[in-house]
Amino acid sequence: MHISQIVFRAAQQRGTAEAIEYQGNVRNWTQTEQRMCAMAGALAQQGLGINDKVAILSLNSDVYLESLFAIPHMGGVMVPLNTRWALPEFQYPLSDSDSKGLLFDSNFIAVVEQLRSEDTAIEHYFYMGAAEDCPAWAQCLESLMQEAEPLLDSVLADRELAGIFYTGGTTGYPKGVMQSHVALFTSGLSLAAASNADENRTVLHCAPMFHMADLATVFMYSILGSKHVIVPAFEPLAVIDAIAELGVSDTLMVPAMLQMMLDHPEFDAGKLQGLKALLYGASPMPEGLLRKILTTLPNLEITQAYGQTEMAPLITILSAEDHRAAIRGDEKSARLLRSAGKSGYSVQIKTVDEQGKTLPLGSVGEICTRGPNAMSGYWNKPEQTAAALKDNWVHTGDAGYIDEEGYLFIVDRVKDxxxxxxxxxxxxxxxxxxxxxxxxxxxxxxxxxxxxxxxxxxxxxxxxxxxxxxxxxxxxxxxxxxxxxxxxxxxxxxxxxxxxxxxxxxxxxxxxxxxxxxxxxxxx
Structure with a gap:
C-alpha cells in the first residue's frame, strides 16, 4: 500500500480524464503520473534517496499536489511546513527532521533566503516556478524534471515512513508526527468509503495543503480518480468564482472559512448551486451557521470529520444524513449537532479514566483511538510518544463520551x-x-x-x-x-x-x- 499506487491506478483507469486544474493549466491523470515519476527522478538524480527528508514551503499549487506523491515515490519523506509560521519557527522543524531538500515557491523566496543562513541540514533548494524566476542559489525543479530519467517504480514498503507532519508542542517546540504509507492511504480510503463521491466529482482545495485535513482529501479524491481544482489560498471571492466557473462539486473548509464566505458583501448564492458536498472539520459547526448554509444551499451534503494529525487525521464522521436529521428532526435528533459522529471505517474509539481504564458508554473520559491510520510516533521524541501512544491506542487529549448508538461527544480538552x-x-x-x-x-x-x-x-x-x-x-x-x-x-x-x-x-x-x-x- 504505497501512496504512489494511487496515481498509477488513476492513470491506468482514467488516463485521459482531467486530474488537476490550477490557474488555467489542466493535466490529465496520465500526465500527472508522468510528472510524479519525473519529479521523483529529478530528486533522486540530485542525490536524495531512501528516508531522506524533503520539506515543502509553498502555497497550494499543482506542483505541491504532485510533490505529495513524488517525494514518497522516490523513497523520501515529505515534511510539509505551515506557511503561516513566523520566520523563527521554520528553523526547528527543518533541523529536527534533518531535511536534506526544500521545495519552495515564489511567495517564500525571501524567507528561504534567510533560512539559508540558519543551522539546518538542507543541501538542495528546489524552486517550484519558472526557470527565469529561480534564485541563483536554488535549482529550478521544472528544469530538473525535464532533464531527469523518470523513476517508474516505488522503492519502499507500505509500513515505511511517508511523511513527518509538525503540530503544536506542549514543551514549546512542535512535534513531528510520523505517518506511514499505509496510514495515509487508509485514511483516504476511509473518507472515500464514508462519502457519496465518485470519479465524476471535482474537488476544490482552498484549505492549506500543508494541513493534514486537506492532505487527506488529496488522497481520498485521487483514490476515486476525481478531478482536483486548486487555488493558492483561501480568499472568499476566489473560492466562490472557482466553484461557479470550474465545475466544483466538493470541497473542504473549516467553519471560519464558511462564515467569511457567507458574510462577504459580494456573496452570491447563485454561484454555489453546483456544489454537492461540503466536508468540514477542525472545529464544531455553529448551529446558526449550519442552518444558514442549508437554507442557502438546501441540497448540499454536509459532513463533519473529527480527527488529529496523529490519526492521519480521521477519527470520526458525522454524516450528511445525521446533519439533515438533526436540522429537521426532534430534540433527540438535534443533539447530533453537538456530536463529532461515529468512528470512521477501520477506526476504533473508547474513553478511559486517569488510570487508563476503559469507561462504560456515557462516561466522560479521555478519548482514545486506534487503527491502521494511527501515527508511528513523534519524530525524535520517545517520551512524548510513550505518553500519547499506549498499547497502540492514541490518547487524543480530548475529553468526551460515547453514547449507546456509538456517537462521540467532545466536552473538554485534557491537553492544554x-x-x-x-x-x-x-x-x-x-x-x-x-x-x-x-x-x-x-x-x-x-x-x-x-x-x-x-x-x-x-x-x-x-x-x-x-x-x-x-x-x-x-x-x-x-x-x-x-x-x-x-x-x-x-x-x-x-x-x-x-x-x-x-x-x-x-x-x-x-x-x-x-x-x-x-x-x-x-x-x-
Missing part, C-alpha cells in the same frame, strides 16, 4: 490546547514567546469562546512591578516571535499571582471558567 479557526495552538508555545517580554512576570494562555473562530487565544499577564505594559505591547511582541494565528487576540492583566495547584501547576481551568460560564461544554 486551543483550536482557533481550524488551527491548533498549544498554550505553552504562546506563553514561551510572551515570557520574553521584559514586562511579563507571569503569563497563562487560555482559549475563550469566539463566534467566528470557535476559540480565541487569550493571555492573562501578571506584570513586573514598575514596568509599563499594554495589551497592544504584548500582542506586538508575540507577532515578532510566533505565527499571527497563535498570537493573543486579547490580553487581561491581574495584580495577584496566577493560581497554582499543590504540585505547582497553573490552574488553567480556574482561569478559563469565567469565560465559559453557562456553556454546556468547555470547547467551542
Amino acid at each position: 490546547m486551543i483550536v482557533t479557526g481550524g488551527e491548533n495552538v498549544f498554550s505553552s508555545e504562546v506563553e514561551s514567546a510572551l515570557s520574553t517580554h521584559p514586562a511579563v512576570a507571569q503569563v497563562a494562555v487560555v482559549g475563550i469562546p469566539h463566534d467566528d473562530w470557535g476559540e480565541a487565544v487569550h493571555a492573562i499577564v501578571v506584570a513586573r512591578p514598575g514596568v509599563a505594559c499594554t495589551e497592544a505591547d504584548i500582542i506586538a511582541h508575540a507577532r515578532e516571535k510566533i505565527a499571527h494565528y497563535k498570537c493573543p487576540k486579547s490580553v487581561s492583566f491581574r495584580d495577584e499571582p496566577l493560581p497554582h495547584s499543590g504540585a505547582g501547576k497553573v490552574l488553567k481551568r480556574e482561569l478559563r471558567a469565567p469565560y465559559w460560564e453557562g456553556r454546556e461544554r468547555q470547547v467551542n
Whole structure:
C-alpha cells in the first residue's frame, strides 16, 4: 500500500480524464503520473534517496499536489511546513527532521533566503516556478524534471515512513508526527468509503495543503480518480468564482472559512448551486451557521470529520444524513449537532479514566483511538510518544463520551490546547514567546469562546512591578516571535499571582471558567 499506487491506478483507469486544474493549466491523470515519476527522478538524480527528508514551503499549487506523491515515490519523506509560521519557527522543524531538500515557491523566496543562513541540514533548494524566476542559489525543479530519467517504480514498503507532519508542542517546540504509507492511504480510503463521491466529482482545495485535513482529501479524491481544482489560498471571492466557473462539486473548509464566505458583501448564492458536498472539520459547526448554509444551499451534503494529525487525521464522521436529521428532526435528533459522529471505517474509539481504564458508554473520559491510520510516533521524541501512544491506542487529549448508538461527544480538552479557526495552538508555545517580554512576570494562555473562530487565544499577564505594559505591547511582541494565528487576540492583566495547584501547576481551568460560564461544554 504505497501512496504512489494511487496515481498509477488513476492513470491506468482514467488516463485521459482531467486530474488537476490550477490557474488555467489542466493535466490529465496520465500526465500527472508522468510528472510524479519525473519529479521523483529529478530528486533522486540530485542525490536524495531512501528516508531522506524533503520539506515543502509553498502555497497550494499543482506542483505541491504532485510533490505529495513524488517525494514518497522516490523513497523520501515529505515534511510539509505551515506557511503561516513566523520566520523563527521554520528553523526547528527543518533541523529536527534533518531535511536534506526544500521545495519552495515564489511567495517564500525571501524567507528561504534567510533560512539559508540558519543551522539546518538542507543541501538542495528546489524552486517550484519558472526557470527565469529561480534564485541563483536554488535549482529550478521544472528544469530538473525535464532533464531527469523518470523513476517508474516505488522503492519502499507500505509500513515505511511517508511523511513527518509538525503540530503544536506542549514543551514549546512542535512535534513531528510520523505517518506511514499505509496510514495515509487508509485514511483516504476511509473518507472515500464514508462519502457519496465518485470519479465524476471535482474537488476544490482552498484549505492549506500543508494541513493534514486537506492532505487527506488529496488522497481520498485521487483514490476515486476525481478531478482536483486548486487555488493558492483561501480568499472568499476566489473560492466562490472557482466553484461557479470550474465545475466544483466538493470541497473542504473549516467553519471560519464558511462564515467569511457567507458574510462577504459580494456573496452570491447563485454561484454555489453546483456544489454537492461540503466536508468540514477542525472545529464544531455553529448551529446558526449550519442552518444558514442549508437554507442557502438546501441540497448540499454536509459532513463533519473529527480527527488529529496523529490519526492521519480521521477519527470520526458525522454524516450528511445525521446533519439533515438533526436540522429537521426532534430534540433527540438535534443533539447530533453537538456530536463529532461515529468512528470512521477501520477506526476504533473508547474513553478511559486517569488510570487508563476503559469507561462504560456515557462516561466522560479521555478519548482514545486506534487503527491502521494511527501515527508511528513523534519524530525524535520517545517520551512524548510513550505518553500519547499506549498499547497502540492514541490518547487524543480530548475529553468526551460515547453514547449507546456509538456517537462521540467532545466536552473538554485534557491537553492544554486551543483550536482557533481550524488551527491548533498549544498554550505553552504562546506563553514561551510572551515570557520574553521584559514586562511579563507571569503569563497563562487560555482559549475563550469566539463566534467566528470557535476559540480565541487569550493571555492573562501578571506584570513586573514598575514596568509599563499594554495589551497592544504584548500582542506586538508575540507577532515578532510566533505565527499571527497563535498570537493573543486579547490580553487581561491581574495584580495577584496566577493560581497554582499543590504540585505547582497553573490552574488553567480556574482561569478559563469565567469565560465559559453557562456553556454546556468547555470547547467551542
